[in-house]
Amino acid sequence: MDMNFGMAEKNRDLLGRVAAMIRDDVMPMEAEYHAEIGKGDRWQYTDRQAEILEGLKAKAKAAGLWNFWLTDSEKGFGLTTVEYAYFAEEMGKTPLGAEVFNCSAPDTGNMEVFERYGTSAMKEQWLARLLEGEIRSAYLMTEPEVASSDATNIAMSCVRQGNDYVLNGEKYWASGAGDPRCKVYIVMVRTGDDAAAKHKRHSMIVVDAATPGIEILRPMKVFGHDDAPHGHMHIRFSDVRVPAENMLLGEGRGFEIAQGRLGPGRIHHCMRSVGQAEAALELLCRRSLQKEAFGKPLVQLGANFDIIAEARMEIEQARLLCLKAAWMMDQGDARAAAPWISQIKVVAPRMALKVIDEAMQMHGGQGISQDTPLAMAWTWQRALRFADGPDAVHRRQVARAELRKHTQEKI
Numbered sequence: 428m429d430m431n432f433g434m435a436e437k438n439r440d441l442l443g444r445v446a447a448m449i450r451d452d453v454m455p456m457e458a459e460y461h462a463e464i465g466k467g468d469r470w471q472y473t474d475r476q477a478e479i480l481e482g483l484k485a486k487a488k489a490a491g492l493w494n495f496w497l498t499d500s501e502k503g504f505g506l507t508t509v510e511y512a513y514f515a516e517e518m519g520k521t522p523l524g525a526e527v528f529n530c531s532a533p534d535t536g537n538m539e540v541f542e543r544y545g546t547s548a549m550k551e552q553w554l555a556r557l558l559e560g561e562i563r564s565a566y567l568m569t570e571p572e573v574a575s576s577d578a579t580n581i582a583m584s585c586v587r588q589g590n591d592y593v594l595n596g597e598k599y600w601a602s603g604a605g606d607p608r609c610k611v612y613i614v615m616v617r618t619g620d621d622a623a624a625k626h627k628r629h630s631m632i633v634v635d636a637a638t639p640g641i642e643i644l645r646p647m648k649v650f651g652h653d654d655a656p657h658g659h660m661h662i663r664f665s666d667v668r669v670p671a672e673n674m675l676l677g678e679g680r681g682f683e684i685a686q687g688r689l690g691p692g693r694i695h696h697c698m699r700s701v702g703q704a705e706a707a708l709e710l711l712c713r714r715s716l717q718k719e720a721f722g723k724p725l726v727q728l729g730a731n732f733d734i735i736a737e738a739r740m741e742i743e744q745a746r747l748l749c750l751k752a753a754w755m756m757d758q759g760d761a762r763a764a765a766p767w768i769s770q771i772k773v774v775a776p777r778m779a780l781k782v783i784d785e786a787m788q789m790h791g792g793q794g795i796s797q798d799t800p801l802a803m804a805w806t807w808q809r810a811l812r813f814a815d816g817p818d819a820v821h822r823r824q825v826a827r828a829e830l831r832k833h834t835q836e837k838i
């Protein structure tokens with residue numbers, strides 16, 4: 428089968444414009460943007476922070492550089508997943524990149540859910556505003572009381588009472604739920620009892636973040652960082668009443684939706700990981716050429732040539748695997764693409780962690796300080812080995828796909 432990892436002529440210029448805007452407009456604002464966090468209330472945007480972010484968004488939107496993630500859709504640019512990989516890689520080079528072009532997680536996954544499974548009322552109330560970048564959203568699946576990598580464990584109760592569902596329980600690691608602009612949650616809940624088939628016991632329901640009974644308990648910290656004002660929140664639901672029409676697709680269809688939601692989201696993270704590794708290697712190389720020790724540029728010392736070469740080779744391997752997984756998605760068979768997505772979901776963060784680690788080392792102490800974006804990038808890549816499924820779960824998928832070639836037995 429012909430495998431095409433290329434890009435249509437018409438999209439090359441578009442990609443060049445995105446790359447230029449990231450280099451010339453977004454990256455230069457990064458340090459000032461992050462320095463604003465914590466001036467006053469950490470969970471609100473300072474005027475300057477909002478000005479920077481909204482200014483960049485407005486500039487991207489005015490230039491028509493917006494919502495690239497709408498792959499294979501008439502509404503967007505009609506990019507294939509393979510083509511989108513190159514855009515996501517560019518956006519991954521800076522923490523602000525994805526949001527500036529309205530391509531950030533978890534919104535893109537949530538928007539896909541609204542687009543595919545939402546009612547016209549949901550599209551009007553939530554999707555339209557998300558597409559415009561006016562509000563943000565969160566995806567609430569993981570729970571503190573259960574091993575959530577096995578989503579059949581999800582236990583939040585959701586009971587029909589008249590025209591409402593009533594939700595009780597706790598969720599944590601709800602990324603983005605700390606953001607004052609986060610107005611809506613998509614929540615995985617348990618609706619079926621043990622009599623129902625294992626993958627028909629769960630549902631997804633849309634919850635207005637302002638519904639009474641929702642209480643944000645705390646931000647989860649990653650290595651001591653709260654990631655304000657985005658945040659990964661621990662949230663309690665106490666008798667939260669949600670209109671019955673907010674149920675997506677119908678009771679028991681949560682896994683059907685999760686399958687559609689998580690595939691693209693996972694691969695988008697991996698594409699951005701490749702971009703982060705590229706950005707880190709660039710910093711590594713520059714630093715190794717600029718600074719001298721023992722009478723030589725750092726690059727001439729020890730095994731530094733090898734470190735650079737290894738990083739380049741590992742990035743290229745991961746990028747090719749990412750493109751292959753993207754190409755598999757473009758073939759339209761989600762089941763066949765799934766083990767490829769799992770492969771890159773393990774490989775990309777692991778590769779990025781290694782490259783970023785070497786880049787930090789080349790910078791000396793500054794490498795793990797606030798003076799470079801490397802520590803933040805490493806922290807996020809480490810977290811990504813859990814988010815959207817830990818490595819072990821993805822390795823299991825890869826192994827099962829492999830074994831299915833050799834046995835008909837259920838494994």
Ligand SMILES: Cc1cc2nc3c(=O)[nH]c(=O)nc-3n(C[C@H](O)[C@H](O)[C@H](O)COP(=O)(O)OP(=O)(O)OC[C@H]3O[C@@H](n4cnc5c(N)ncnc54)[C@H](O)[C@@H]3O)c2cc1C
Binds near residue numbers: 533573574600659814
């Ligand atoms: C920064 C960050 C952001 C996140 N954002 C979100 C979000 O927005 N929404 C959301 O719902 N969740 C989010 N998560 C949660 C994330 O998806 C979960 O942490 C992940 O799914 C694992 O679930 P768990 O933490 O309950 O770990 P567990 O399920 O308890 O798993 C713990 C460990 O058990 C082992 N294990 C599990 N299964 C297997 C297996 N099959 N084979 C071998 N070993 C296994 C692995 O070592 C695994 O790491 C986020 C997490 C982080 C760190």
